[in-house]
Amino acid sequence: MRVLSGIQPTGRFHWGNYFGAIRQYIQLQHEDEAFYFIANLHALTTIRDPQQLSQLTLDAALDLLALGLDPDAATLFVQSDIPQISELTWILMTGTPLGLLERCHAFKEKKSKGISADAGLFTYPVLMAADILGYDSNCVPVGQDQVQHIEVARDIARSFNHHYGDCFVQPEARILDESAKVPGTDGEKMSKSYDNIIPVFEEEKALQKQIMRISTDSRAMEDAKQPETDHLYQLFCLFGKSAQQQEMAAIYRRGGFGYGDIKKQLAQAAEGYFGPARERREKLTLDPDFVQDILAAGAAKARLKAAEVLDRVQHATGLVR
Numbered sequence: 001m002r003v004l005s006g007i008q009p010t011g012r013f014h015w016g017n018y019f020g021a022i023r024q025y026i027q028l029q030h031e032d033e034a035f036y037f038i039a040n041l042h043a044l045t046t047i048r049d050p051q052q053l054s055q056l057t058l059d060a061a062l063d064l065l066a067l068g069l070d071p072d073a074a075t076l077f078v079q080s081d082i083p084q085i086s087e088l089t090w091i092l093m094t095g096t097p098l099g100l101l102e103r104c105h106a107f108k109e110k111k112s113k114g115i116s117a118d119a120g121l122f123t124y125p126v127l128m129a130a131d132i133l134g135y136d137s138n139c140v141p142v143g144q145d146q147v148q149h150i151e152v153a154r155d156i157a158r159s160f161n162h163h164y165g166d167c168f169v170q171p172e173a174r175i176l177d178e179s180a181k182v183p184g185t186d187g188e189k190m191s192k193s194y195d196n197i198i199p200v201f202e203e204e205k206a207l208q209k210q211i212m213r214i215s216t217d218s219r220a221m222e223d224a225k226q227p228e229t230d231h232l233y234q235l236f237c238l239f240g241k242s243a244q245q246q247e248m249a250a251i252y253r254r255g256g257f258g259y260g261d262i263k264k265q266l267a268q269a270a271e272g273y274f275g276p277a278r279e280r281r282e283k284l285t286l287d288p289d290f291v292q293d294i295l296a297a298g299a300a301k302a303r304l305k306a307a308e309v310l311d312r313v314q315h316a317t318g319l320v321r
C-alpha cells in the first residue's frame with residue numbers, strides 16, 4: 001500500500017498541521033511505502049516572493065525531519081522536482097468538469113471573501129488529483145479540510161478510467177477523528193488565513209503568549225462548564241492521555257477553576273511535547289546539505305514512480321505514437 005500526502009510551505013507549521021496530518025505521516029511511515037512532499041507549486045497561488053518561497057520550502061523540510069519524518073523510511077521530496085505531475089495535471093484538466101471545481105470549498109470561500117481568484121486557485125484541486133493519482137496512491141492522510149479535494153481526485157480517476165480503461169488507483173482519505181479539525185485560538189478551524197494559529201516551533205516564552213491568547217467564555221470561576229464544547233479543552237486533549245483528559249473533563253464539570261491555570265498546564269504539555277523537536281531542528285539547520293541531499297534522493301525515487309504512471313496515461317490517451 002502506498003501512503004502519500006503533501007503540505008504547503010506557506011508559513012510556519014501549526015498545531016492543526018501537526019495533529020491533523022504530520023502526526024499521521026509519521027505513524028504511517030514505517031507501516032507502508034510512504035511518499036510525502038512539500039507542495040511548493042500549490043504555494044505559488046499565495047506566495048509570489050521567490051526568496052521567501054525557496055526559504056519556506058527548505059524550512060518545511062527541516063520541520064518535517066525534526067518532527068520525526070525518517071528519510072530512511074519515507075520518501076521526502078519537493079513537488080516541483082517531479083515535472084511529470086505538471087504534465088499529468090494538464091491531461092486531467094481536459095476531462096474535469098468546471099462544476100466539480102466550482103463546488104470546491106477552498107475556492108468558494110476565497111471568492112465569497114472577495115479575494116480575487118486566478119486560474120491557479122480554481123484548478124488547484126486538479127493539481128492535487130495529479131499529485132495523488134500520479135503515484136498510484138492508496139491512502140492519503142489529511143485533515144478534514146482536504147477530504148473534499150480527495151473526493152475530487154476520486155471523481156477524476158473514476159471518469160478517466162471509465163473513458164480510457166483502468167489506469168488509476170482509487171485513493172482513500174485517512175483522517176484522525178479526534179484531530180481532523182483542530183481549533184485555533186478563537187475556536188474556529190486553526191488556519192494561517194485566520195490569524196489564529198499556534199506554531200509548532202514556537203520558543204517557550206512566545207508559546208506561552210500564544211496560548212494565553214486562546215479565547216474563553218466569561219462565566220464565573222465557580223460555574224460548572226461543558227468540556228466537550230470548549231476549544232481550550234479540545235486543545236488540551238491533543239496532548240493529554242485519556243486519563244488526563246478525563247481528569248480535566250471532571251474539573252470542567254465541577255467548576256471552581258480559572259482558565260489561566262488550564263492554559264498554564266497546556267503550555268507545559270506543549271513545551272514537553274514539541275521542545276525536543278525544536279532542539280533537533282536547531283541541529284539540522286547546521287547542515288543544510290544534509291537536507292538538500294534527502295530532498296534530491298527523494299525526488300529521484302518519486303520521479304521513477306511518476307514516470308511509470310505518466311507513461312501509462314500517455315499510452316492510454318494516444319499521446320504516445
Ligand code: TYM
Binds near residue numbers: 145
Ligand atoms: P495544507 O498545507 O493547507 O495543510 C497541510 C495538512 O494539514 C491539515 N490541516 C489541519 N488538520 C486539522 N486541523 C486543522 N486546523 C488543520 N489545518 C490544516 C490539512 O488538512 C492538510 O492535511 N492541498 C493541500 C496540500 C496538498 C496535498 C496534495 C495533500 C497538495 N497536494 C496531495 C494531500 C495529497 C493543502 O493545502 O494542505
